[in-house]
Amino acid sequence: MKIQDLDRIILDEIRAIIGREFKCPTVEIDVSIPPENVDAELAVACFPAAKQARCSPGKIASTVAARFGQPEWLDNVKAAGPYLNFRLKPDALFRMVIDQSLSERKRFGHTPDRESRTVLVEYSSPNTNKPLHLGHIRNNVLGMAIINLLTARGHRVIPATILNDRGIHICKAMVGYRRFGNGRTPDSEGLKGDHFVGRFYVAFEREIQAHPELMDEARDMLRDWESGDPEVRNLWSRMNGWVAGGFDRTYRRMGSRFELVQYESETYSLGRKVVEQGLADGVLQRRDDGSVRIDLSDFGLDEKIMLRADGTSVYITQDLGVAVERFQKFNPDRVIYIVGSEQIYHFRVLFEVLKRLGYGWADRCRHLSYGMVYLPEGKMKSREGKVVDADQLMDRMRDMALEVMQSSAIEIEGADRLETAEAIGLGAIKYFILKVNPMKDIHFDPRASLAFEGATGAYLQYTYARIQSMLRKAGCRPEPGENVGGLESPEEIALARSLLWYPNTLRDSAEELNPSKTAGYLFEMARNFNTFYHKHRVLDAACPTLRTARLALSAAAANGLESGMSILGIQPLHRM
RNA sequence: GCGCCCGUAGCUCAGCUGGAUAGAGCAACGGACUUCUAAUCCGUAGGCCGUAGGUUCGAAUCCUACCGGGCGUACCA
Numbered sequence: 001m002k003i004q005d006l007d008r009i010i011l012d013e014i015r016a017i018i019g020r021e022f023k024c025p026t027v028e029i030d031v032s033i034p035p036e037n038v039d040a041e042l043a044v045a046c047f048p049a050a051k052q053a054r055c056s057p058g059k060i061a062s063t064v065a066a067r068f069g070q071p072e073w074l075d076n077v078k079a080a081g082p083y084l085n086f087r088l089k090p091d092a093l094f095r096m097v098i099d100q101s102l103s104e105r106k107r108f109g110h111t112p113d114r115e116s117r118t119v120l121v122e123y124s125s126p127n128t129n130k131p132l133h134l135g136h137i138r139n140n141v142l143g144m145a146i147i148n149l150l151t152a153r154g155h156r157v158i159p160a161t162i163l164n165d166r167g168i169h170i171c172k173a174m175v176g177y178r179r180f181g182n183g184r185t186p187d188s189e190g191l192k193g194d195h196f197v198g199r200f201y202v203a204f205e206r207e208i209q210a211h212p213e214l215m216d217e218a219r220d221m222l223r224d225w226e227s228g229d230p231e232v233r234n235l236w237s238r239m240n241g242w243v244a245g246g247f248d249r250t251y252r253r254m255g256s257r258f259e260l261v262q263y264e265s266e267t268y269s270l271g272r273k274v275v276e277q278g279l280a281d282g283v284l285q286r287r288d289d290g291s292v293r294i295d296l297s298d299f300g301l302d303e304k305i306m307l308r309a310d311g312t313s314v315y316i317t318q319d320l321g322v323a324v325e326r327f328q329k330f331n332p333d334r335v336i337y338i339v340g341s342e343q344i345y346h347f348r349v350l351f352e353v354l355k356r357l358g359y360g361w362a363d364r365c366r367h368l369s370y371g372m373v374y375l376p377e378g379k380m381k382s383r384e385g386k387v388v389d390a391d392q393l394m395d396r397m398r399d400m401a402l403e404v405m406q407s408s409a410i411e412i413e414g415a416d417r418l419e420t421a422e423a424i425g426l427g428a429i430k431y432f433i434l435k436v437n438p439m440k441d442i443h444f445d446p447r448a449s450l451a452f453e454g455a456t457g458a459y460l461q462y463t464y465a466r467i468q469s470m471l472r473k474a475g476c477r478p479e480p481g482e483n484v485g486g487l488e489s490p491e492e493i494a495l496a497r498s499l500l501w502y503p504n505t506l507r508d509s510a511e512e513l514n515p516s517k518t519a520g521y522l523f524e525m526a527r528n529f530n531t532f533y534h535k536h537r538v539l540d541a542a543c544p545t546l547r548t549a550r551l552a553l554s555a556a557a558a559n560g561l562e563s564g565m566s567i568l569g570i571q572p573l574h575r576m
Numbered sequence: 577g578c579g580c581c582c583g584u585a586g587c588u589c590a591g592c593u594g595g596a597u598a599g600a601g602c603a604a605c606g607g608a609c610u611u612c613u614a615a616u617c618c619g620u621a622g623g624c625c626g627u628a629g630g631u632u633c634g635a636a637u638c639c640u641a642c643c644g645g646g647c648g649u650a651c652c653a
Contacts, residue, residue, distance in 0.1 A: 032595095034596085035596055035597080036597095036599095037596080037597075038596075043596085045595060045596085047594090047595065047633095047634090056633095057595095057633095080596075081596075082595080082596085083595085083596065127653075164653070167652090167653075168652080168653090169652085169653070289651090291651060293651095300579080301579095301649090302649070305650085305651055307651085308651040309651060310651080312651085314650090314651065314652080314653090315650095315652070315653050340647090341580085341581065341646090341647065341648090342646095342647055342648065343647095343648085343653090344579095344580060344581080344647080344648070345579080345580080345647090345648050345649065346648090346653090348580095369580095369581085371581080371582080371646085371647090372646075372647075374646090379646090401615095404615065405615090407615090408613075408615075409613050409614080410613060424615090432588095435588095435589075435590085435601095436588085436589065436590095437589085437590085439581070439582080440581090440582065440589085441581090441582070441645095441646070441647090442588095443587095443588075445587090445588085448587075448588075448602075448603090449588075451601090451602075451615095452615050453601085453602080453615060453616090454600085454601040454602060454615095455588095455589085455590095455600065455601045455602090456601085456615085458615055459601095459615070459616090461615085462613075462615050462616075463616090465613070465615095466612085466613055466616085469612075469613060470612050470613090473612065474612090516589090516590080517590095520589090520590060520591095520600085523600080523601085524600085527600090527617095530616060530617065531617070531618090533612080533616080533617085534608090534616070534617045534618080535617085535618095537611085537612070538612060539612045540611085540612075554612095575613085576613080576615075
């Protein structure tokens with residue numbers, strides 16, 4: 001029997017009993033995790049059923065408990081007031097959890113959805129005038145976790161991004177470079193391309209105070225760019241190339257990848273065509289001043305502009321084009337936009353406009369918003385250079401990890417040393433971000449926030465490494481069907497229970513597009529292992545069968561951790 | 577002004593489609609390494625779940641109002 005079948009089997013029988021005894025066919029019931037003081041694997045609350053069957057929950061619970069059959073895996077089912085608690089036979093519990101984990105390995109807990117769908121996930125979507133910062137890290141880390149969660153549900157996921165590579169902000173950096181660049185290049189300065197370009201963007205913003213005419217220069221340049229001025233276009237592609245090269249390195253480091261990359265410079269004109277079609281269809285109106293607008297006041301939104309009076313496109317124009325292109329290319333069942341919460345309004349407008357333009361797929365789009373990242377000094381402001389730079393942060397975390405490794409009992413030599421430190425640093429950043437519900441703002445205090453102790457990425461990696469070390473010393477790899485007799489202690493049962501509930505957690509986490517659920521659960525799983533590990537000997541257990549069984553349980557836990565860490569984008573380590 | 581989001585332990589957060597005694601981590605304090613990795617484990621202390629009403633057998637969870645914080649409400653992105 002698979003873990004995933006357990007709920008259904010239990011619920012089916014409860015429904016049958018209630019149907020028979022209370023003449024009440026379809027009762028809404030669900031399984032849940034019993035509280036800690038209850039010694040059972042699964043719980044069912046009888047309140048909703050009681051309402052439907054018109055009798056007390058206690059009566060339902062006691063009746064079901066009395067009538068429930070005796071499958072070979074069930075130890076007992078007890079009514080505790082309005083609750084039903086199911087306790088599995090320890091053997092069956094260990095058998096089920098260990099066999100399934102050992103055979104599914106790093107895919108342990110993946111439950112395919114009833115229907116496999118094509119889901120396009122947009123994330124990252126940076127401006128190409130400055131390096132990535134902590135806000136982008138949150139976006140990328142979240143995006144990848146969502147992608148992994150949906151993939152684990154058996155969906156075909158298309159990771160997508162759009163590079164905002166055109167517009168006034170890009171021209172600012174270009175003017176900055178033309179003014180202060182003096183022919184320097186990233187190579188000549190030994191800088192990553194995105195950092196190099198970012199310097200001139202900052203230089204522009206700094207100089208604009210004293211030299212307001214720079215702004216006119218930038219506007220002229222935008223016009224020249226749109227008209228295809230060769231010199232401007234040339235500078236533009238050179239600078240964008242530098243930035244792209246820099247982003248590439250950062251993305252590789254974080255683990256971000258994209259199957260579809262769109263460029264605003266290519267899609268903005270497409271958006272304009274969409275708007276023109278909307279005009280022709282009478283959905284959009286052209287005002288006397290030449291601007292194109294749509295009135296959404298009947299939808300609770302304001303009048304929104306779609307094209308400027310001078311005919312140039314605004315932010316939303318390109319998003320129309322981007323969306324249309326995506327559906328033309330992939331016709332996805334769902335599109336998930338991973339974009340910060342400050343753009344909630346923008347996406348409400350976007351989806352509504354698409355709908356009014358007659359695109360039936362508009363309701364397949366969803367904005368997954370996430371909270372801001374605040375520093376102790378307040379909100380990050382890239383214009384003022386008040387940001388936590390992504391590359392710098394990753395460097396610093398890696399260096400901190402290297403320091404901690406100095407005092408570790410385990411020596412790691414050569415290139416592995418740096419790689420391990422890198423994985424630990426990245427794991428710390430990712431876990432720190434993913435453990436927080438996406439909806440919530442994150443308050444980032446570099447001194448306190450990124451640690452390697454407690455509920456951290458390092459904790460998961462450490463626990464995993466510990467198990468790997470044990471398995472190496474054991475000199476064997478437990479296989480499904482291993483004898484699991486002798487496991488019985490509370491710590492062993494607690495660990496097995498956390499594995500039992502893992503598939504459901506993963507499923508819920510994917511359904512809710514909420515990786516923090518997985519993150520929190522993994523910590524608990526790791527903690528259960530560590531508690532077990534401290535209390536019981538594995539390699540020198542009292543007898544060979546117990547040793548085998550404990551090794552198998554440990555290996556099962558390692559698979560659970562590996563499965564979850566992979567979904568969060570945290571690298572499992574064999575030594576640390 | 578209007579709209580959306582968030583207020584849970586000193587700090588950072590779980591728990592929120594109502595359900596069993598509100599849980600972790602950090603920080604504090606006290607313990608555990610000649611023994612499978614102490615980046616670990618065990619224990620102590622710490623809470624009018626922002627406030628006030630309401631719905632309910634039952635509210636941190638749902639509703640209303642208010643208070644506090646954030647974001648948005650651009651011919652910025």
